[in-house]
Amino acid sequence: MSLYSPVADAAARTPDAPAVHDLTTGLTYGELDARADTYLAALRGRGVRPGDCVLVWTDKTTDAVAVGQAVLRCGAIHVPLPRSNPRERVARIAADARPALTVTDHGEHVPGLLSVPCADLYREGAHGPYAAHASPHPVRPADPAYILYTSGSTGSPKGVCLSHGNALAFVDWACRELALTAADRLANHAALGFDLSVFDLYAGFRSGASVHLIGETLAQAADPLVGFLLERRITVWYSVPSAWVLMAEYGELLERGPGALRACVFAGERFPLKPLKDLRRAWPGVRMLNWYGPTETNVCTSYEVTAADLARTGDIPIGSPAAGDTVTLDDGEIVVSGPTVMLGYWGGTPQDGPYRTGDLGRYDADGLLEYRGRIDDMVKVRGHRIEPAEVSGVLVAHASVRDAVVVVAGTGLDARLHAFVVPETGWAPEIAELRRHCARSLPPYMVIDALHTVRGFPRTANGKVDRAALGALVSSGVGV
Template identity: 25%
Template sequence: MRNVLEYLEHSAREYPEKIVAEDINRLCSYRELLENAKHIGTSLAKIETPGKPIAVFMEKSVEALTAFMGIVYAGCFYILINPEQPVFRIQQILQVSGAECIITLNHTEEILLKAGFTGALNSYQELLKNDINEERLQQIRDQAQDIDPLYCNFTSGSTGVPKGVLVSHRSVIDFMEYFPSLFSISKEDIIGNQAPFDFDVSVKDIYSTLKVGATMVIIPKKYFSIPMQLLDYLCEKKVTTLIWAVSALCMITQLKGFTYKVPEAVNKVLFSGEAMPIKHLKLWQKYLPEASYVNLYGPTEITCNCTYYRITREFELEESLPIGRAFPNEKVFLLDEEDRQVTTPGQIGELCVSGTALALGYYNNAEQTRKAFVQNPLNPLFLETIYRTGDLAYCNEDGDFCFAGRKDFQIKHMGHRIELEEIELIMNSYPDIQRACCVFDTAKNRIAAFYVGGLEGKAIQQKMQESLPIYMIPTVFYSLPELPITANGKIDRKKLLAQCSVTSGKI
């Protein structure tokens, strides 16, 4: 197998009239998705060369999914650009990608013109009008390789310019050959898509669906701020599988959504992106005790995830979940500051990954690629590329990896090295706090804590003295109605840091 379209083609043969995807506006069968993708692929093959980037300027939808598959039929790779992003960000993505062809929907051209785009704008509906040219599509497929790019997702860059993580067909195929079967995802499942299509969590939704012949329900973004509407939708659609960001799961429990309704069809809950607060996990387990729960870990650069941990026991509030063990065909290991392998349980090192699932690098950014994708220092004998995650971890006595913070979240305060996640773990264990996040305000040389909950800052500070040394206790506390969330569903630490300089907290 060397092309992800083989998943779609197989399922379309097996289940032609089955619904492959639906959003709030329309349903799409496997047969319809296959045929429309071929129409689009034929149209694009007339105007773009295989191997080139093509941007999809849409919100997540059935049309966006169809555009993705059409782009792949044309031998190109897709980039989802969300129209809700700031014009400057869109401009940056277009500049880095060099995309000269964009598929649009619902007359969004004005935003692209503001972003300085001068290439070809292609209406989704117009692309569907060309007759399918099976011969041309087969010529493109015959020339393709499994290492050809499939998609490019843009993440934040330390230089202020977004980095495009370029992922090949082979990497997705390698991951998907194991992912659905490991977690019993089958054609009987209805996958509730939470992640934006420009975030790699959605890759698990899309390609698990196509591989096994399942159905994907694309949940509107707005529902994730209205728990009653979200739960109604999950129940109405009989969703069985959630592959969600931690923040999305916590939103339901933080706002006491389960006291309104429980989505009883849900039997698999897989989460990633941040540390899952145990109090929120316990609430999910309380209301859905028969469901399986899995903690997933992995940055975008290694194609979705590299480790997983099945939750098979009760955890105490002050505990943190392990990130578990490596997926099949991936090597996960720790390096110390001298690039020596860490093998002692409890000893912290940087988490590194090698394997077929590694991305091709950062598109049009050789310098950043060379920094992150490097030769394995443990292997001087032949080429073995690894990705240095920048995450710290250790192995516990059971042999599971445990996340120990980001290198860049490790601060030095009052002469001590401190992991901000350790402080957050303590705060999140308090019954009266729903969610907490800490940042280091370098301008004022202090740790600031942001939280949702009923406690006063002074009470939290006093309580933390029972567990933490004084130098680890935040000096200022900000009580918020909710924590800001990034487009990818993670806590927006940059926004919290900016808030330190404009808002007065309480001590």
């Protein structure tokens, strides 16, 4: 079994069934299968061979999906990059991945790279000498399938390389967990270079369902997103929590209802407790799942949110091991071993043994794993070790606070805890009250020193809270 098999299998069973739609175009499984073979012929004509990297720097379209399928059928390694990546970052990634070919759907090329537009590639595949020999290259589960580039601690992007087997271990588990069928309609909110898309595309294709691509511009627009959910009759939606909060606060999500939705899945960051409870209370018939896992492991734990969680006063757990993985704690650090753990960082040494996530965790009274922040977020303030996530959790428990992020500014004796707070509607939280609230649950050295009231938090390209940007605001004094 490979990541390209599901499309071919679905095309043989139900060629006229819808496979993938972008905002303007749709392809059936038969059409997607044929288009992938056409691109495969063109890739071979361009000299792409098994084991080569192919960088796909495009908008989120049906053609981008077909090219990705063709790369896998070639036995090559798919390197998806969203169109929003600036040319300078693409150049750094290309220097690391050393692709045999770059496929684009726009006029901007990176100097020194062999590039070809999608339209030209399709034309070459349809009329070239390889068109009659488009059978896929056989792959093994351990063969590399794709590389996802994430922000590296050194300041340069690092490529997380995963195999066909890594992805399928997660995909097969997810299909069973959500009982996916050909009748499902999956939204693809995340960028194609973000690991959440692995579920959207490959679990969708594995089950013969249809996948509906949300473009990068639409992904940040609350009202159109809710319209997309309802008009496309989406049954399964997987995204970062901030997308759900955006739709609820500015798109009247709860008032307009879930439509055909039967499963709401989120990952990538903590879901603020109050908006989560609002969603759980409003949609009693929709399953809600919290998935956890870094890109290096995809999803490795899962927790289902139920009505019982309405009584919670702290963050929900990240749950129990998933997808055949084993998840343990080593001096508080979450450590993952099992079939979803990556092959390694591209260009580095292969991953050997369990993967140390750098995330902190602990078990609750029911034996479920709780996320406690990052080891590298742990700071010292006036000689005391502090996990900012613990302070944020206490702040959110206050009636006036809808969400909160805590950052540290300064060093040594000048280090201070700064709280960025999104208030509940109609509230104006005061620092004196929040300091008293913190003091009831935290030691004195963890009580906040400064309060900044904001409408929302800056986000990274993947939708996570940009803590570095918050820290920079404190340092500059702009907007705080």
